[in-house]
Amino acid sequence: MTSAGPSGLVTAKTLLHDAAPASFNVTIFDSQSRIGGLWPAHKSDSAGLVHPLMVANQSKHTVQFSDLAWKETDPEFPKAWQIGRYLERYSKEYGGADIRLGHKVVKAEYQARSKWEVHTISEKGTETSIFDYLVVATGFFGEPLWPEGITKQGEVPIIHSSKYRDIESLLSKAKDTSDKILIIGGQMSGVEIAGTVATHLSSLVHSPGGKSIPNAERFTIHHVSQRPAWTVPLYTSVKPDIPAPPFLPCDFPSYNLALRPHTLEDTQGHITVEAARKSNSIYRSVLGTDQSVFSQETKIDEELLDKPPVLAIGLHYMDFVRSGLIKPHRGRLLNITEDTAVISPKGCKKSGGEEFIGNIAAVIVATGFDSSPSITFLDGTIKEFLSHSPAHPDLPLALAFHGTHHSSFPTLGFVGFYRSPYWGVMEMQARFVTRLFQEHAGNNLNTLSPSLQAALRLDNSIERTLALRNDPRCSQFPMVRARTGYTNLCTNRDYAALANGRPMDILTPARYISPGASEAQRAQAAENLKSTYNTALAGLTGNRFIAPAVFRSLLGEWILERDLVSKLPSHPSGRFIGTAKFLLRNGTADGREHKFSTSHPERESDGAVDPPDMGLEYLYIEDGEFAATDTNMRFRATRRYIWRYDEDSEKISVWFARTDDPSRADYLFHEIEFIPPPSLVPDSNNGEVPTGDGKDKRESTSGKDEGWRAKAKHLCVEDWYNVHYEFFFQAVNLREWKLGYSVMGPKKDYTIHGTYRRKPAR
Template sequence: MAKTVCIVGAGPSGLVAAKTLLHDTPQHSFKVTIFEAQSRIGGLWPTRKDDAIGLVHPLMVTNQSRHTVQFSDFSWQDSVPQFPKAWQVGQYLEQYTNEYSGADIRLGHKVVKTDLQGDGSWKVEVESSRGSQTETFDYLLVTTGFFGKPIWPVHVPKEADVPIIHSSEYRDLQSLLAQSSHRGGKILVVGGQMSGIETAATIATHLSSAIHSPGKKIIQEPESYSIHHIAHRPSWVFPLFTSPKPAASAPPFLPCDLPSYNLANRPHPLTNSQGHISTEAARTSNSICQSILGTDQGEFSPETKIDGDLLDQQPFVAMSSYYMNLVKSGFIKVINGRLSSFDKNMATLSSPNERISDVAAVVLATGFDPSPALSFLPQSVLETISHSPAHPNLPVALAFHGTHHPSLPTLGFVGLYRSPYWGIMEMQARFVARLWTSNALESESPAFRQAIVDDDTISRTLALRTDPRVSQFPMGDYSFLMQEFSRALDIAITPPLGNTPPLATGKSMDILTPARYPSLSAATGRSPRAAQHTKSNLLATYETALAGLSSGRFVAAAVFRSLLGEWRLERTLSSRLPSHPSGRFSGTARFLLREGTEDGISPALVSKANSDSGPGLGLEYLYTEDGTFTAQDNPQISFRATRRYIWRYDETRDVLSVWFARTDEQDRADYLFHEVEFLPPVDEAETTVQGNTTPLTTGAAVEEKELKKDKRGWLAKASHLCIDDLYNVHYEFNFNAVNLKEWKLGYTVKGPKKDYTISGVYRR
């Protein structure tokens, strides 16, 4: 007879646990009921663009790619970007639930109390719109995660003269400032780790867009606001695309998690790199971060620089495409300190002793307290699992990497893990399912028995609670944990699909993804569809890595991200006609970030992008330059010169484009100037075949070969016919690891009345 299981929570953890119990165990082993307090599944992850009930902004972009944000046997649709938006993750979960049905999911049902019975069963009390009800289950599985309720610092009032909200509530500037009587002032973001950096960047992007977008302003006098980010210490901030070859002159780019989880870079068997961080380990980790980013971050702001004694401290990392350049451009002012009090519109910091006046709003990126998400458990159970509200990063002490407690054999946990957690959730669910399907531990495999015997997770967790050198993600190293679960469960990692071009180390990419550890239903052929989903996941990762390493995919994204801010521009114009004088332009160019606009784009494409399932118009830049042109033959002829363009990045096509600005409204796009075509990379060391030197890529035109000769950096070209004038455009983008340091733009113009060449250099 099937055993009954109560799962608390229909987020990713609850859904993968239900799927595992129903589809990866002997048939009819379990009957699963999921109670979800919200009116939808998904937990944190909203399922629609306009979802307002969750703790995550629907338009937030994941900080890990879909190759990590995946379950092993369910693939993403090809149309979804590498880094899905939160609402797309919610829809992935809806599709996953439909694919692997069978659980009784009861929405709008909140578990308020559970009681452990003498026979090990659980009496569960649930409240819904129909009142209270109680049912009894053989097993209880807790999948409520870390996000019980937002943490509100005790020294910050709930109400003040200005709006104060938690970062989970932030949606847009209009709603943030709606209740403010102030016009202009400082928007404070409090909290220096991942959510603080992400929130500060989001608000700064919204403010930049409010200032630089055409049409009616969404808030009054947006230029009178500034953003101040209070962080107690700097973090390493990684963009979403990084390079596995950061020292290359033309570095290839991949979604950040693919190089991070390249198993070829680590000795095997893997050892845990998280938990207690020694000084030596900290120095090594900080050195790796600096190598990947190519900087100690001091070039962006003294407050973001990591050097000196900070290199001996355990590193903190965050993900954001635009944060660092928003800091450099002055849109975000970073203050290293701690908020000690807030009164009226004045913030006081304890370190340094500083006051910040004229505050217009406060956004608290202070994390979450997981304790409320466990409040339905009996006090005796909470004591058994060493529950501690004082340690929100390590709220309970559970065996084998957060899955169970030996004293409570009918209680399991899935999803109590911080860091890239989709693969870990799936492994935790498999481990709990194995525990509950075993008639006796003695009948289990030697590996499973030994894993339980050797496990020291509970004692290690308790020790880390008071360790001053505990890591940012203390529960464990993602790759190491996947290895340990696979050993215990006898799930061998499958080989990567195909070979990628070798890295500087001479090794190919060996990228860890959840699909490398197939589910039982996929591995045994029990579910051909599951096997096909697993294969699709593996193929998607291989094709992504291959495209990034061999054809320059994602370079356009890396360039677009890194353009933000101000550049010094020197440009020469050499004319062969007297009607266009030769000369030199010297000035500044600025790339001003804003939300994508519809101007110049076909209505059909706009409608598709903005549909319920569309990706939206993304972000774009208003490009402005201002400086002085001096004639070559007559230096006394000198005048101010300005230009404006709109730069766009089409994520779906991975294409960077430049658009002419309208003459009547110069902050609006008029029509397409050109699309930037990045040239296929040629290995810096050319290969020789029978004495003939040939590039590693084929099909390159002679012009492209000549353009690449003796060049460094990524090269690109474009062409545009403007009435009778032909513009041939050439680019060279020079990176230092992930950041553009210098780039060149030149073009020749030929026509009945034009014959000149322009060559410009942009430097930070």
Template structure:
């Protein structure tokens, strides 16, 4: 007889739990019902560009690539972006539901239905009576099993000093931010400081996002409807230095011609760690903390170039390292749009904030955005008090709220209760392993598979470990477990072997002369998967293998790395050598600014067809960005005559083509693009000469015919770790009345 299962939550955890119970457990063993309070599946993840009612903005870019944001049994489409937007993740989940759940007679989905209360049945069984609210009605239903898959983001945490603040300044949580107008209104303050509180992942991400929105509004073609938009700035209150990773990092940080790849391809390279893997999270010793800081510094370079507060000192290197992901944050700190303040916020009165850093204060606060995390308690508050006591629920320990066995899956004293994805990290492979663990535990596996699971359970110390970590002053940023280690643990417990290697023997990285062999969920297809599901895993593995090889052997994503790193101000020196007396030789000295803004439509052929706009921007809503380039300085001829000189261009990045293009500005409106100057074409790297790649940057070329004059353009971009350190451009111009060479060098101020 089938056993009934109630799953709370129709996000990725709930959907993968349902699929696994219905497809990977013995056929007919379970009947599954999912209940979710929202009107659509997806949980945090919106399912359309206009679905703005979730905790995640639909246009937010995921901070892990599609090689991590995936289940083993569904590959992304080949043309999907490496870093999908939130609404595209929602579409992936809809596709997952359609493929594995829709039409299954043993599956039920009830949306707009909230699980209000769960209680143990009083008929002597281990089952549950679940009370479900739908609108004004409530019903009670009996189930044999209960799976909590409602995530870890119960409600935003609002620090007490902001709950009681005596102020009219708008205060929102980072999950509520959508745009500047929603935050600032009409800008009655006519400028001021936007305070970001919280220095972990969401604090850095939201500060970088708001800075990019502010830069775009200031440098927009049209006047902003927010009064005094150019008088706003961002202040970020942090309590520790944090290492900020861009979305694309380099597996070769010592190369001036650094290759770029999605950051998790390098982070989860199993060839960088000895096996069997050991858990790197939880309690962090001083020795381990120092080692991680050193690894991060070698990957990212010296962050003191952006701000001294971003670089840990010797004492801070003894403390656990923290990381965040943002393409724009660091350069906006360097440019001054984001100012860092060290200390914990004690109070907000009027528009004045006081920090605990020797009474430091920040005045003229125009708005506050709290990136202070989430309290997971609402995700479990429908459980009986006695059950919560058994689970040793502790509301004040946000990252260790429940003490659960075997890496967050269950508690042995509540045998018919399971957890999937109750894990404060973004790793979809763990959700899938949680679901497989629960399916095996409840379906009564026998034989060697059951023995392997039992051995793991006998040695499991997850509950004790959680309790020990709750007040540990040396707690890691993600204490619930090291992703790669946990995948290994579940692999051994469930007898699901890892696909040993997805890479050919070459190319290799210089670190250890081994391939970039990334761990992904698709490395762990279940033996009980259907042929269709296993084929999806193979497709996904091929995608990861192909992109890894391409990143190491071609200039793929180098344009992205260059474009990101151009933001801000550069010192420019340019020499002009003319071979004709009609054009004087001389030298230009000045600055070049790259001002970030949303892509404009001028000059783009695709906008002539309104229906084609989405095909020009695969990410829907402005992933493709541009810079307004402003150059100012003095040109002095070889004869000693000098005059002020200025230029304007528009630099654009096209994510679909992975190219940078340079456009002339219109003479009568120099914020607008006129017509294409050239596209930058990066040359293939010398794969057999690492010394050349270490010393020489990326060579690139372009060409442009201007009436009768031909511009032959050569570039060189030299990186230091992930950041562009210096670059140069050379024009050779030939025509009926022109014959000169221009060589310009750009270095950071």
């Protein structure tokens, strides 16, 4: 095995625990000092290609192997270091491999009788070993790709997105006249890094205390991409056309088998015009917009609807675009001279109409990775058989049966060597490669079923891969699921609830456990299935995931109109008109020190203690004019609060700001409690969801115009505050929300009704 990342670990586990007893002895070589591959082992493990605090863009129900359950307390979308911890547990649970860390494979030679001579180098020197079989599990992330004509050393700092860690380091050499951060690349990593840098910059500007970078508010982020991507948040809805939609992790609707045709057609990455229009229509429906509400530069206009869609996952990217902190530019980077970038809107050559972006402080290239360095240990003859092409980093090798092998080398297998590795696919590939090796060993185990043998005879993956290399209609992720003929072990209970009249028949690795799995493995798979079931049920029939959906969509500026009606002359009635800004920043401990001092943080594997994760929060700034109803009195009014989201409890809380430093929290005002619409409360039939005709009862029971309601209470000395909210969504984004108070006390008796409407994009 050539890596101890997810692909290598699942292959080792399959060879050792799912194959016939004592069929294989497994050795894993990895150049790193830890297992996990891309995934860091702890919060401070920042030496690799993935930021340890990066949030996965798929939920734990997808980022899993079939026979190891995530802990119930793990977040729905784990951070990179938590995935590293999961892999540590997986390696311990299914041990038995000889894992040799700090050993880099430098050459693998194909010998007589189909054996492999593997040469490694380590601190101890060079070693040579002979193996019967070789599995390449190195993955696609060989070396960062750089735009043509852009050197790694320039007038301003230039780094790859995989090397970004914090805003202070990025801007440490910024000149006083520099005010722009340039990001190059428009797909997953480009959107992700732009949103991350914007979050860090916003936090730097709006957090209390001294500033490590003077005048940080001068910086803006300029994101250059050839075309906009559909940018989907972490939580989406199966019912995006109502103002109070239920929310689920974004991969649940995507992997709902009930929405797919009964006979799947393997298109192997080629997207027809009809398929493109259908996919683009789905994304527009999911988001409720063509993205022009954020910026004309992010709009998916008519000319793009016929083209294969580009998808990105972005938590706050779009709202930072709307606020103006991120400024998108359509085009291709031609060059950078001193601190000025030249952007061509028409391609790779100057053709008139170039855009110049000056006063650049730093550049981040998010142009992906070159996969060829991951297979440098294979000699030229082998790579020639495999049709190796460095010019096609997304399809560097032409391999058979979904990227798993080549008939010329029956003892060579590939697992996870493709773009966008879905963990279930890696697991299926590992099982298939294991079967091939068992068949080659001549154990007469009949490991290949008749259907699988037929699929192998008909397989034309190599020819199709070669055709895709220069196909202008090649999809963003050209590799498809591995079909290995395994039985779907889903039960009726996995159909969690109805969405638009169809079951949530969610594709997850735990549904495809190995046929020879042990009782312990089956128990783990059952735990995974139960977690997925409960998650879908809670999202469709309760108020789960509403808090994170609301909190994410508050970012930016709102137009606020508020009416105050008082029954006492001490508090004049009137109307307030102004704006409200939600300014994102890292969570602070002010006002909640007790919570973190008494918590019991999980310990690192090396014995160190994790610092508490305080998540994100908003500094809320309200500013405008209050006009009294019965007098000509007018005055400017402003107030500040701190809004916080706690991922563990999935609650939003509002805190008073300190009078001596209004950027800091003082004490708790209230926690927001979301109220499920009547139709989302499960029927009293043993807690099961009625199947019926699948219609959404909210349209008849609570009205088409009802938003998500929430309530809170607060006693301030002798005054009692009853607080009520209503949030109206347009698909995944808030379009309007209302906040009202009823205040009663010895000297107070008034009500407040305020409406927040989204301010148009800058």
